[in-house]
Amino acid sequence: MGGITFLMFLVTAVTGVLLMFYYRPTAEYAFHDVQYLEFDIPFGMLLRNMHRWAAHGMVISVMLHMFRVFLTGSYKKPREFNWGVGVILLLVTFFLSFTGYLLPWDQLAFWAVTVGTNMARATPVLGHEGPFAPQNITQSNDVRFALLAGTIVGPSTLLRFYILHCVAVPLLASVLMALHFWRVRKDGGISGPL
Numbered sequence: 691m692g693g694i695t696f697l698m699f700l701v702t703a704v705t706g707v708l709l710m711f712y713y714r715p716t717a718e719y720a721f722h723d724v725q726y727l728e729f730d731i732p733f734g735m736l737l738r739n740m741h742r743w744a745a746h747g748m749v750i751s752v753m754l755h756m757f758r759v760f761l762t763g764s765y766k767k768p769r770e771f772n773w774g775v776g777v778i779l780l781l782v783t784f785f786l787s788f789t790g791y792l793l794p795w796d797q798l799a800f801w802a803v804t805v806g807t808n809m810a811r812a813t814p815v816l817g818h819e820g821p822f823a824p825q826n827i828t829q830s831n832d833v834r835f836a837l838l839a840g841t842i843v844g845p846s847t848l849l850r851f852y853i854l855h856c857v858a859v860p861l862l863a864s865v866l867m868a869l870h871f872w873r874v875r876k877d878g879g880i881s882g883p884l
């Protein structure tokens with residue numbers, strides 16, 4: 691399942707780079723670029739759907755992979771460190787999926803990210819409505835503001851999510867995966883049935 695997760699990541703990386711040739715991350719163009727890609731560019735619909743389905747596949751297979759590792763007790767010594775790396779990879783995978791969801795810039799994207807980022811208001815310490823929030827935290831300087839680049843979903847959010855989705859998060863995921871695979875070998879390879 692880990693291998694399938696990695697394969698899905700590779701498919702999204704290759705198709706994602708190809709999608710970048712047709713997509714501009716501005717409020718003016720984003721939606722139309724996606725429509726143009728889907729209905730006018732040869733094989734555009736195939737390209738977009740390969741990216742979308744591989745992304746869904748990655749989210750499903752990473753959860754199944756974690757479940758398999760749990761069932762075989764492979765989080766125990768000597769693999770505790772790699773389990774920890776895995777937990778970060780799980781969150782990184784979800785964040786890749788979440789940031790990509792805004793990019794089509796349609797109603798679904800806009801409201802899904804509005805609802806999703808509203809939850810960040812309640813983050814302990816870092817969200818302005820969360821528990822243990824310091825006195826000086828407001829809706830203009832909390833973690834939700836950092837995510838949105840503003841107080842509502844807008845053009846700056848689109849640009850921020852685009853850079854996170856296409857550059858920062860894939861780079862972070864690649865470094866963590868290299869560490870993950872190195873640790874699999876160091877810890878004695880894949881564990882077999884008990």
Ligand code: HEM
Binds near residue numbers: 692696769773879
């Ligand atoms: C992007 C996400 C991930 C990728 C690409 C990935 C990939 C892999 C691969 C290729 C292996 C080799 C064995 C196998 O296929 O099962 C592996 C092993 C392992 N993974 Fe992941 N993984 C990811 C996320 C996770 C998560 C979420 C966890 C748990 C929280 C995790 C924990 C582990 C552990 C403990 C091993 C060693 C298991 C053993 O030796 O049997 N990984 N991973």
